[in-house]
Amino acid sequence: MTEMLFCYCCRVHHAKNEMRLFRTRHGYRWRCLRSIEAARRDHGERDAFGRQQTALNRETARRAAEHNWRLRQLAES
Numbered sequence: 001m002t003e004m005l006f007c008y009c010c011r012v013h014h015a016k017n018e019m020r021l022f023r024t025r026h027g028y029r030w031r032c033l034r035s036i037e038a039a040r041r042d043h044g045e046r047d048a049f050g051r052q053q054t055a056l057n058r059e060t061a062r063r064a065a066e067h068n069w070r071l072r073q074l075a076e077s
């Protein structure tokens with residue numbers, strides 16, 4: 001019979017060969033590879049989202065600066 005271990009992430013038992021010891025704030029806990037992979041993917045998507053937001057903010061700032069410059073040109077002419 002396959003040895004089952006309790007996954008602290010899913011709160012169910014999985015087969016031992018799907019489990020890895022995972023370091024948490026409270027020490028090492030068993031966690032399944034699937035949940036570790038899912039968390040890593042989420043993290044990657046968040047990073048990509050953050051980079052996108054940064055680029056967007058930069059573009060917004062650039063446009064605002066350009067707009068200001070145009071207004072100043074109008075005011076000074």
Ligand SMILES: [Zn+2]
Pocket residue numbers: 007009010011012014031032035
């Ligand atoms: Zn799990």
